Amino acid sequence: xxxxxxxxxxxxxxxxxxxxxxxxxxxxxxxxxxxxxxxxxxxxxxxxxxxxxxxxxxxxxxxxxxxxxxxxxxxxxxxxxxxxxxxxxxxxxxxxxxxxxxxxxxxxxxxxxxxxxxxxxxxxxxxxxxxxxxxxxxxxxxxxxxxxxxxxxxxxxxxxxxxxxxxxxxxxxxxxxxxxxxxxxxxxxxxxxxxxxxxxxxx
Numbered sequence: 001x002x003x004x005x006x007x008x009x010x011x012x013x014x015x016x017x018x019x020x021x022x023x024x025x026x027x028x029x030x031x032x033x034x035x036x037x038x039x040x041x042x043x044x045x046x047x048x049x050x051x052x053x054x055x056x057x058x059x060x061x062x063x064x065x066x067x068x069x070x071x072x073x074x075x076x077x078x079x080x081x082x083x084x085x086x087x088x089x090x091x092x093x094x095x096x097x098x099x100x101x102x103x104x105x106x107x108x109x110x111x112x113x114x115x116x117x118x119x120x121x122x123x124x125x126x127x128x129x130x131x132x133x134x135x136x137x138x139x140x141x142x143x144x145x146x147x148x149x150x151x152x153x154x155x156x157x158x159x160x161x162x163x164x165x166x167x168x169x170x171x172x173x174x175x176x177x178x179x180x181x182x183x184x185x186x187x188x189x190x191x192x193x194x195x196x197x198x199x200x201x202x203x
Contacts, residue, residue: 020157020160020162020163020166020167023157023163024154024157024158024163024166024167024172027150027153027154027157028172030153030154031087031147031150031151031154031175032084033150034143034146034147034149034150034151035084035087035147037146037147038140038143038144038147039082040143041136041140041143042100042140044136044139045103045107045136045137045140046074046077048129048132048136049070049071049074049107051125051129052107052110052126052130052133053067053070055120055123055125055126055129056110056114056120056126059117059119059120059123059126060113060114060116060117060120063113066109066110066113067110069106069109069110070103070109070110072106073099073102073103073105073106074103076099076102076103077100077103080092080095080096080099082096087175087176088173088175088176089176090176093176094176097178097179104137107133111130111133114126114130144178148177151175151176151177152177154174155174155175155177158172158173158174159174
């Protein structure tokens with residue numbers, strides 16, 4: 001009986017392997033790893049926001065609307081629970097993507113406002129934070145692109161025959177992805193050209 005059970009397990013393992021079960025597991029782990037890196041870089045950006053806002057406030061306290069927009073965008077990002085389950089929920093994933101896009105837009109507006117304040121632009125702390133932010137945005141772009149590629153490979157895999165039968169048997173679904181058509185615009189690092197003449201400061 002024991003030998004029969006062992007033979008059955010070997011047969012099942014061989015069958016699953018031949019039907020792509022191991023490939024699904026490997027691809028799924030690659031997606032999770034790529035997603036973790038996306039989250040790490042987004043968290044790195046979020047951690048820079050309080051110091052950046054406080055630095056700008058020190059030189060441009062009257063720019064309340066922009067400062068509030070950045071703070072609120074960060075709050076919306078922080079309110080979304082980026083759990084592994086989010087990768088299997090297109091609606092939740094879309095909300096996450098929209099919140100991060102709003103964060104990028106708010107930061108871009110904040111950095112554009114900085115053009116109006118020569119003292120702010122020349123402040124060493126601000127310049128360091130701006131450089132860190134730009135570097136982080138570049139890393140976000142790289143991480144997002146890796147995630148997009150991982151998800152595309154996973155989605156193609158589980159749609160192929162006979163792997164699709166195994167995926168169906170174990171309830172593996174296609175995963176939502178960042179909108180490729182918006183990738184260039186959304187992931188473009190916010191930059192400020194400090195070489196341009198500054199506009200007069202607002203009174």
